[in-house]
Amino acid sequence: MTIPMILGMVMMMSFGLIDTFFVSLLGTEQLAAISFTFPVTFTVISLNIGLGIGTSAIIGKLQGSKEITQSQHYATGSLMLSALLVGSLACVGYFSIDGVFSLLNASPLLMPYITDYMSLWYLSSVFLSLPMVGNSVLRACGDTRTPSLIMATVGGLNAALDPLFIFGFGPVPAMGIKGAALATLLAWIVGACWILYLLAIQRKLILPRLLTLAELKESSGDILRIGLPAAGANMLTPIAGGVMTAVVASYGPSAVAAWGVGNRMESIASIVVLALSMTLPPFISQNVGANKFERVERAYSITLKFVLFWQFAVFVFMWLCGGWIAAAFAKEPQVSSLIQLFLMIVPLGYGMQGVVILTNSSLNAMHRPMGALGLSVIRLFVFFVPISVLGSYLFGLKGLYWGTVIANIAMASVSVVVFKRALANHKHDVVDSETVVDEKGSVK
Template sequence: MSEPKATHRNNDLLNGPIYDTLKRMTLPMIVGMIMLMTFGLVDTFFVSMLGTDELAAISFTFPVTFTIISLNIGLGIGTSATIGRSLGSGETHLAKEFATGALMLSFILVGALAFIGYLTIEPVFRAMGATEELLPYIKDYMYLWYAAAIFLAVPMVGNSVLRAAGDTKTPSIIMASGGLINVILDPIFIFGWGPIPAMGIQGAALATAIAWGVGLVYIIYLLAIKRKLMLPRLLTFSELKLTSGGVLRIGLPAAGANMLTPIAGGVITAIVAGYGPEAVAAWGVGSRLESIASILVLALSMSLPPFISQNYGANKTSRVRSSYILSLKFVLIIQFAIYLILCLVAPYIAALFAEEQKVADLIVLFLYIVPLGYGLQGVVILTNSSFNAMHQPMSALILSIIRLFVFFVPLAYLGSEWLNIKGMFFGIILANLCIAVVAYAWFSQSLNKHSQPIQITKET
């Protein structure tokens, strides 16, 4: 039942109007991510009601938790690429094996990484600058979060299976539903309700774990029984080894590129920690707001790759180039408009999330400066996604390394040395500008290199 639908969508990707096709694919992702990110912001709001220490503690966890989430993202990229190719060539049984193998692989790898994280909570967070006063809160949250990490792995990779089959609407519904469950349970577990005791910051982790658990059960039912996009059994070791190779060839570099972001974020958090827990709390709020403000970029980074991959495989490089440039222009314009809006509402946002005036002032400072670079950051994110779609994951990985450790961390550090935390914020903008120029030039050169006259003749 699902194969004809996927085929029809593939034809749309190859022949349909570029703008209309990207809009059709991206809008469901935007809606789902708006819901999910908004719920994540509400989660931060509930924790902020516990106090500055609790807010600072959960802010410390963002780089660490995003490391595991980044592994899932990378595995999802590899999964989507391999399954999309199999479905496109009519090898539906092989696509089901890849889907099953990818889900098993994510469960194993994320479980192993979470176990290592569980054993190293204290040294990792001390290295990031967490104080003795914050460590108990961090432990309360991370012990439960690590235990639930495998509940997140399966739904995230499962959503990639659905997208590879041409369905962007269902993954959005799954993301939004998980976020809604989390928001409903947050105040119950954090502050207590009836017979349920108040668990504080640990309650936020429990609400997240339950939301992910529901998503895991539903995605397995959907893929194995309703859509039949995976095998209704576990793979043998030889089958798992075979399918894992295809997923990991693209997935590991993609995961590595994504995992570099929280590593760099951890370094920046350590720099921010030198300005006190108020600065860390403000940085945490700003980081969550960045996710909300960059929803369009993140949605396009999931809808643009299937379009580029299909057209690149069909030698329609002119459509690849047009879709890439159109996406970049759109992102730069929209993100600048979002920056202006954030400048207007910055004092109100700060008042909503901060109980202490110093925290509020730092949130306002963040919003006046850092979001100016979100459009430039979007150029890099979309370029990375496009490289992966063209089966050049190492280019995306190298670009991420240059972005984070040649520009982002050094310029942020130098800015903090010259002008304190304000200088760090300006350093981040300068870093985004430099790497955006590099990303655009590199991708354009790569596309020109692979555009040959014979390919253009075939396209026409």
């Protein structure tokens, strides 16, 4: 299940990386501008991820119970709910571009570039919501290949359109940073049309109509009960990222540009972890439901060991190739050196970060979304931000980078302890529920 997801995630993550690469060819100001947008765009994407988690949990259970009609209602409701919520958030974001990015310490020089990019990106976010949640419906039904194909195709289309709209060709004018947003918009429109046709016509997994208000209200409650805590946990990441971007901004546009490239590379470096975070939860859910707790412990342990080994190999690769990667994304020597410094330090903590991500997804699979939300709060606002800011204060930008590594190591240790306690409590709850006292007082 994971291998197709990895291939799809490669293309999915290529959106931001390809945008960043082509925008970097425009100059440091444009690269810094798109770097400022990361926390905001990821906030919207996090809402989609949370809704997808809620959708997958509900649809999977209904499909397993053979309640096909009910599953169609909930799947239709999840798509409508995501479009409404993301659309509302996008409207708020569009009319608050200046205020939000001013809070992030974006300079007046960068604001025109940020406005050009975000004004179109907010529109594309509505179309982004449909494939993201629609793919969750497919995965809940056991299909991971089709979502990967959709992500790969849409990612490839985005890659092809980026240079066309950014630099222009023939009758198409050069649009600069706005062209990157337009390429993303058109790619997601194709993805949205594709997933709707697939779900409604070909697979018949959703109803070929909109739900009534009463039907939407009924289906939304269950989806939001799981989806909102999951979305909240994901949304905390860009909030913390916004704080960190504001701190990095004090070092100048070159530092922000390097920070943005580093974060894009982190997305690519974490593809295997993210793919596992989508395929490990169904395995855990099924085995918890069957009371096979030994398999849960073994799967969790083996997965963490694999991720630690894999991400260390990624760190070695990025450390060795940091100079070439930096040269590909930066023309100015100062930006290039800061990117290389990032790649030589921060990826050392990616393995521990993977432990945290997989623990969170495992807790959601055990229907403990509030536990996952609590871990996210601790990770970001007890460890990540305070330790990184302290490192910045004491040792400058290098100290900030090392602070992220230390925070990930500390949080990974906490995560493992929390998961083991949650599993032990679940075992205890199951034993209690299965204990029956008969009329004579003997325990069966």
